[in-house]
Structures are given as C-alpha cells and as structure tokens.
Amino acid sequence: VSIQSTNSNNTTIGITGDDVILTFTPEEPLLTDSIVVTIAGEPTILTQDGDNYIATLTLSGDEPGGILSYTIDFKDRAGNLGIQVISTTDDSYVNHDIIPPEILAVSIFSNNSDTTWAKPGDSVYVKFVANEELDNLNIIISGTSSDYLYDGPVTYSGYHIMDEDDDEGIISFNISYTDLGGETGPDADSTTDESIVRYDRTLPEVFNVRMASNNTMGDSAGIGDIDSVFFTATEAQRNVIVVISDSSLTPVQEGLGFIATRIMNGDDTDGGITFSITLEDSAGNSTGEVTETDDGSGVWFDGTPPLLNPVSFTSTNENDQGLAILGDTLYLDFTSNELLSSLSVFIAGLEADSIENQTRTPYRAWHVLDGSEEEGYIPFQIIFVDLVGNPGDTVVSTTDETSILFDITPPADFEIDTVYVSGGTV
Incomplete structure (x- = not known):
C-alpha cells in the first residue's frame, strides 16, 4: 500500500487541485464491487491496473x-471481509x-x-524568516x-555583490516564493x-585645498x-586623515570645511612642508591621498637659526687697529649666512651709531x-633674527680673534736722569 500526490514540487504534500493517489495490491483476488476506498473521509475514484x-x-x-487519512475496505471472492x-x-x-507560506521577518545589511552603507565590491544581504x-x-x-x-530552519539570506551597474541610493529588494507544496x-x-542599506559608488573629492602659515x-x-x-x-565623511610633515592630525571640521594645523619644531626638515589628505565618505569610498594644493600655495619651513661668520672688530686708530682713543671710530664687520629680518648691534653697551647694508649682507x-x-676692552653684542623669525645665537666675540682696547689714560710723566754724549763736542 502506498500513497502520494501529483504535486509537482513534492509528492508527500498536497494542495488544492492536486490528486492524491492511493495504490494497493491485494494478496488474493477481491470482489471488485466490495472495494470501498476513502481519502480524508471522501469517496475516491477506483481503477484497476492488472493486479x-x-x-x-x-x-x-x-x-x-x-x-x-484513508481507509480501504474489501472482500475476497469467497465473501470474506478483509481487515x-x-x-x-x-x-x-x-x-x-x-x-x-508567509515571510515573517526581513532585514537588510551589508558587510x-x-x-x-555599501560601496562597489561590498556584499548586501537580505535575511528573512x-x-x-x-x-x-x-x-x-x-x-x-x-x-x-540556507541559514537553518525556515531562515534564508539572499545576497548580491554591488558593482558599478547598480543604482545609487537606498537598495531595493523583492522576494517571491512558494512553500514546499507550491503554494504561493x-x-x-x-x-x-x-x-x-544605502549604496554609494561615487568617489568623494576634496577641493579648495590650500596651505598657509601664521608667519608674517x-x-x-x-x-x-x-x-x-x-x-x-x-560630501559627508566617516573618516579623514591629514598628515603634515609626517605627523598625523585630526582636523577641525565645520560643515564640509576642514582645517588641520601643526606647530613646526626644530626636529622638522627644512624645505617645502609636505602634507596628505585621505578622506572616506559614509560608504568607505576614498579620495586616495591628496598631496597638492589647488591654488599652488605652499609653505617653506626654515628651522635653522641664522649664523654670522666672519665677525671682525677694528678701530681707525692710526697706530694700531686693536687700540682706540677718544674720537676713534670702531667698526664691527660681519656676514650672515642668510637674509635677516631684525638686527640690533650694541658697541660698548651703546646702540651702534649706524649699520650699513641693514637689509643685506655683509x-x-x-x-x-x-x-x-x-x-678697557670694548664689548659688543649682535642680536639678529632671520626672515621667518628664527633667532640666531647672540654674538659677543669675533671669529678672527680681533678685539679693541680702549685707552683714555695718558702715559705717566718721566724725568731725564743722565745724558751721555758720545763723540763730537759739547
């Protein structure tokens, strides 16, 4: 005895319109008129195919x-009633x-x-129960x-890998289905x-990129x-990394505008200050590294203090440039290794009467x-600053060991003790 349905999906399931077929083979000939078969309490159509x-x-x-449920009632040819x-x-x-069938719970998410959010290459999942x-x-x-x-009993996850052909915006989906019996x-x-899940395949950009310093x-x-x-x-971002002169910084943001700042120090390398900007939008699309300004602006870093060499100190004294008396002029000559923005010179504790070539060297x-x-020995002092404001070490000595001794004391009086004459007539 065997039973099955004509369901095209599963012969163990029957839905409205399906035929349920009960097939049986008796052990001995039966009285055909005695055979009564019901399925689900309803009469059936009985046919014979051989035995x-x-x-x-x-x-x-x-x-x-x-x-x-089903029942089969029957008699053999002798009229005996079968079980x-x-x-x-x-x-x-x-x-x-x-x-x-019915879908009870649905959610959508990406990896x-x-x-x-999703970007090209991301997988989007629609999970449902x-x-x-x-x-x-x-x-x-x-x-x-x-x-x-198939995630387990009555649980499924559809998935799609996003690509450039997919439309941007909120990702749509639709699920159609039947149960195992074919019921829709x-x-x-x-x-x-x-x-x-929002899909974004447009790469973000940064613009109006410029660099400046607070130096004059x-x-x-x-x-x-x-x-x-x-x-x-x-566009809005979820991550932005700014590097200035090899230091990673968190920029200040106002709307879609950003400012990243860095205080320069003596460990930084002289030359053009480098930078990079990397920004990711909400979906993770990246600008890549942006390393150039849009307006050609840049900042040159000078972290090297200026130097004076040579430095020489002489006087106009007729007898010795290393000596001076009242009325002599003292000259302090020096050369800078770079242009200066500020220069102060003091000689003998007084501001120098004048400085030649104040805007250039020597x-x-x-x-x-x-x-x-x-x-006594005349002191001097040179205070100087380069164009970007780096101060040099105050100079108080020469590089060629020159110096000036100021002498305002006349020599002491002296007496002639003995006069000797040699030769001739007195």
Missing part, C-alpha cells in the same frame, strides 16, 4: 489539513497543506564596516536576481525592522609657527668713541 488498484481523490481544499487498511506498507504519506520551509525562491536585490544561503505566498519587498610671511614658517592646511569635502656697524665708554 493493482488505484484510488484517486482530487483535493478541493475543504479537506482537513495535515496528514491525510480495514489504514496505513501504508512503505511509510508513505501525503500532508495536506492548507496554510499559505561594510557601517552595515547601513518564514513560517515554513520555502521553495522556488526568487530574490531580486538592486534589480539583480540573487543567490541565497505574498511577495516581501520591505524590512520588518526598518533596516535599510604667509608662505614661510619658522620654529614655533603654525602651518595650516585648509580644504572642503564634496653688514658694518660703527661707533665713535666719545668718552662715555668704560676704559
């Missing part, structure tokens, strides 16, 4: 759901499915670090028929937890000056001795 009998019932939908048959010999059965096992799944994600994974359930095209010379910087990089993004400062100075 086999076939009882058929077309499901109307009024039959009870679940495993269909009623209510089970198969091969454990076959037909389950009458009267409950349509992006932010699961609500049904009220029963499903068949004939047709899952459309972003307009493309998608594969799916309502399509699912929205989530039950309000989850969404905006295109130069010295030790302690602040170098700033300004830029604007084309320099000459002088002072005329008027007696207000202290007698």
Whole structure:
C-alpha cells in the first residue's frame, strides 16, 4: 500500500487541485464491487491496473489539513471481509497543506564596516524568516536576481555583490516564493525592522585645498609657527586623515570645511612642508591621498637659526687697529649666512651709531668713541633674527680673534736722569 500526490514540487504534500493517489495490491483476488476506498473521509475514484488498484481523490481544499487519512475496505471472492487498511506498507504519506507560506521577518545589511552603507565590491544581504520551509525562491536585490544561503530552519539570506551597474541610493529588494507544496505566498519587498542599506559608488573629492602659515610671511614658517592646511569635502565623511610633515592630525571640521594645523619644531626638515589628505565618505569610498594644493600655495619651513661668520672688530686708530682713543671710530664687520629680518648691534653697551647694508649682507656697524665708554676692552653684542623669525645665537666675540682696547689714560710723566754724549763736542 502506498500513497502520494501529483504535486509537482513534492509528492508527500498536497494542495488544492492536486490528486492524491492511493495504490494497493491485494494478496488474493477481491470482489471488485466490495472495494470501498476513502481519502480524508471522501469517496475516491477506483481503477484497476492488472493486479493493482488505484484510488484517486482530487483535493478541493475543504479537506482537513495535515496528514491525510484513508481507509480501504474489501472482500475476497469467497465473501470474506478483509481487515480495514489504514496505513501504508512503505511509510508513505501525503500532508495536506492548507496554510499559505508567509515571510515573517526581513532585514537588510551589508558587510561594510557601517552595515547601513555599501560601496562597489561590498556584499548586501537580505535575511528573512518564514513560517515554513520555502521553495522556488526568487530574490531580486538592486534589480539583480540573487543567490541565497540556507541559514537553518525556515531562515534564508539572499545576497548580491554591488558593482558599478547598480543604482545609487537606498537598495531595493523583492522576494517571491512558494512553500514546499507550491503554494504561493505574498511577495516581501520591505524590512520588518526598518533596516535599510544605502549604496554609494561615487568617489568623494576634496577641493579648495590650500596651505598657509601664521608667519608674517604667509608662505614661510619658522620654529614655533603654525602651518595650516585648509580644504572642503564634496560630501559627508566617516573618516579623514591629514598628515603634515609626517605627523598625523585630526582636523577641525565645520560643515564640509576642514582645517588641520601643526606647530613646526626644530626636529622638522627644512624645505617645502609636505602634507596628505585621505578622506572616506559614509560608504568607505576614498579620495586616495591628496598631496597638492589647488591654488599652488605652499609653505617653506626654515628651522635653522641664522649664523654670522666672519665677525671682525677694528678701530681707525692710526697706530694700531686693536687700540682706540677718544674720537676713534670702531667698526664691527660681519656676514650672515642668510637674509635677516631684525638686527640690533650694541658697541660698548651703546646702540651702534649706524649699520650699513641693514637689509643685506655683509653688514658694518660703527661707533665713535666719545668718552662715555668704560676704559678697557670694548664689548659688543649682535642680536639678529632671520626672515621667518628664527633667532640666531647672540654674538659677543669675533671669529678672527680681533678685539679693541680702549685707552683714555695718558702715559705717566718721566724725568731725564743722565745724558751721555758720545763723540763730537759739547
């Protein structure tokens, strides 16, 4: 004894319109008129095929759901009543499915670090749970028929790898399906937890990139000056990295505008200050490294203090340039290794009377001795700053060991002790 349905998906399941076929073979000839077969309590159509009998019932939908019951009553040719048959010999059965399939829970997410966004190459998953096992799944994600994974009892995940052909914006989906018996359930095209995934395949950009310093010379910087990089993004970002002179910085943001700043120090390398900007939008699309300004601006860093060499100190004394008396002029000659923005010279504790070539090198400062100075070796002091504001070490000595001794004390009186005459007549 065996039972099955004509369901095209699964012969152990029957839905409205399917035929349920009960086939049996008696051990001895039967009185055909005595055979009565019911399925689900309803009479069947009985046919014979050789020694086999076939009882058929077309499901109307009024039959009870679940495993269909059946009975076979019969007599042999001698009129003996056989034992009623209510089970198969091969454990076959037909389950009458009267409950349509339904998707109960749906969510969508991506494998992006932010699961609500996707970029090209990301996978988008639509996960759903049904009220029963499903068949004939047709899952459309972003307009493309998608594969799916079976995640366990009545749980499935459709997935699609995003590419340049997919439309930007909120990703759409649709799920059509049947149950194992072929019964169609309502399509699912929205989530039950309000989850969404936005697709973004447009690379972000930065523009209005420029660099400046707070130095009075905006295109130069010295030790302690602040170098700033300004830029604007084309869209919202989830990550931005700015590097100035090998230091990673967090920029200050206002709207889509950014400013990154760095205080320059003595460990930084002299020359043009380098920078890079890398920005990722909300989906993780990157600008790549931006290393050039849009307006050609840049800042030159000078972290090297200026030097004076040679430095020489002489006087106009007629007898010895290393000596001086009242009225002599003292000359302090020196050369800088770079242009200076500030220069102060003091000779004998007084500001120099004048400095030649104040805006270029070499320099000459002088002072005329008027007696207000202290007698002895004349001190001097040179205070100087380069164009970007780096101060040089104050110079108080020469490089050629020259010096000036100021002498305002006349020699002591002397007497002639003895006069000797040699030769001639006195």
